[in-house]
Amino acid sequence: MAARKRTLLKVIILGDSGVGKTSLMNQYVNKKFSSQYKATIGADFLTKEVQVEDRSVTMQIWDTAGQERFQSLGVAFYRGADCCVLVYDVNAQKTFENLETWRDEFLIQANPNDPDNFPFVVLGNKVDFEGGKNRQVVEKRAKQWCAQKGGIPYFETSAKEDINVDAAFQCIAKNALKNETEEEMYIPDTVDMNAQSAPKRRTGCC
């Protein structure tokens, strides 16, 4: 077999506005956290090279906006994704309930070949917030939902305190790699000269 190709993974981050999607991405890629809130408008892109087992992988992370009015980013954004990260805020019940919608939205738009086995990862973020005093979603509840959906890996994270961020993204990379389709043989046709000689046969492309 040819030398192992260098893999690029397209990872999409979805979730309600304000749950910390951009912060998680920034913490992971840039090791930075800003407490200043600034809505992502549309989408951001960051890339990071990671090592998964013995493979070097580039993650191309597509961070999307949660705002209703910008929701329809179009199929193009979801097209060809290798993994979808669903984020909610453990201190906001509603953001957890919306995971279902985000998951559906993704499956509809991306239309993956095998929706049941498409790799998702769920992150419950802001576990640091007020020492967990105002927590509205307990870990058990979240894990239950993940189990129902076919065993989605679940992480409790804090972008602020850098808790579990690396571990979560490592898992994201690993699961995205699983999504890789097996390499099939590539055997295009040979020109059929009998058909070719017919005068009107012209399939030129450029």
Place this chain on the structure above:
Amino acid sequence: MSEGTQPARPADELELDTRTDSDADFASPRSFLTLDKSGGASERTVGGAASPSSSGLGSGYRSGEDSLPDAQPGSAHSLESNRQPTGDADAASRGQTEMLRRALSNAEASSSPRSEDGRDPSSRSWRAQPKHVFILSSAGKPIFTRHGDENALAGLMAVAQALVSFLKDRGDQLISARAGKHQLVVLERGPLLLVAASMLGEPIQVLSLHLELLHGQIVSILTRAFERRFQRDPGFDARTLLGGTSSVLKALLHTCETDPSSLMQAFAALPLPAAIRHAALVPLHAAVKAAGAVFGVLLAGNLVVALAQSRANPLHPLDLLLLTNFVTANGSFRQSESFSPVCLPRFNSSGFLHAYINYIHEDADLCMVLLAAQPDAFFRLSEAGQQLTAELQAAGAIQAVCEAAAGQEGGGRLRLQSVPASAGGGEFGQASLLHFVYKYPSRSQFVSPAFHAPLDNPSDQQSIMQAYSHAQAILFRHAEDGPQLGLPPHRTCFERGSKCCLLAYVGAEYEIYAAFHCLMDKAAAARTCHRLCVWLKSRQNDLFAAI
């Protein structure tokens, strides 16, 4: 700019197009989009929703001021507008526009992997490259970059994808845009997006022809069957199929810039005494016939010694260009006789032909390429090839090609020294011509001398090529909509540039593009050019291959 840290960028780079003095370099991915600031004027879009307000990305927020609320030091310049969306109907569209601006600012920060090996897209050397070419999939995954490492440019590629899909959603198709010194051209072909960003000054048509050819080269390697893979799996990584062929694509781009064949859509023959060429063509034809091949070509480097084709299936010059590049850019074909599938996109883009490739003489780069439609044709072709080699040897053709090509400056191309002084030739310092291209359309060929002093470096050669392409664009401006019937309305064009002055003329039988020293006057150029054409015509049989 130091590696490893995010460099602080001078503030004046923030507004690229709005200031004439700023060095707008698109290589800062943000300025990929800054092109929109210039609005409709320098941006051309085609397609449905071409109302003035949607003619480009720019109109939506041209008046929006850039604010930098959370710009990290020197990296992600936010380009978010201060204006708040006013109405829902507007909001989605503005949101997308904003998204793109924002995305660009972030891609700039993100696409640099902070590596030390020159792959960093923010590195000065990467930015200084006069021409960038990228290929990405419609999922935004990188496939190829001419400079640097395509993985390191994943952020930039995502932005390009976002840009194109954004415009598509609006019924526009981005064709070209201006970003400071850069001309940007995007070509969408099936699941591939091809992007060129050039500071070389080529006309837009020339850049899109280069992208077309690049796409054609990919098709030559894969046929268009790879598109089915993308239909099944849009996230498919095309590099798994293209593995190791980026040198072929890079070589093609180099050829496009320094060789007139793409611009002229014609090929160049090795100058040879007509009798010798005939002596090579006869056994070549015989070999093609004996082996049941479709085409046969003898190459000396990238010059054609002889070409055997059938009347029913003439080889398109651009197919020949792609085939020649495919053969010459693959070092492994020199090692031993080879058999490789190759697709000729103009001939048939959906299927492979099978090429028998054998170097007959190393020093002269003399190589035979026989193309058959049967995957099991190797032994037949090999046998015919051996016979061909023997007959070429016996006829003295190999010897003659070696004399013409081996060790010769320009690989055997015509030399200005051998052009009479009255026709603009002569030794360096005496010749009034710097270079020329003489095209003979009825044979799909051109003749052009080797570049030599004072055109020693690639950038001077590129300037001459630019001068040709501009002259051609002027002469054939009206031919854009379809094939030219008859002669263009303007048959002559004289342009005085800083590097040369150029006289171009379209005659009934030929086209001539002649580059003279800067101070040449027009009348003298015309007289010299006329004598040059007369001289070339007198040598026509040696300079052009029979087809």
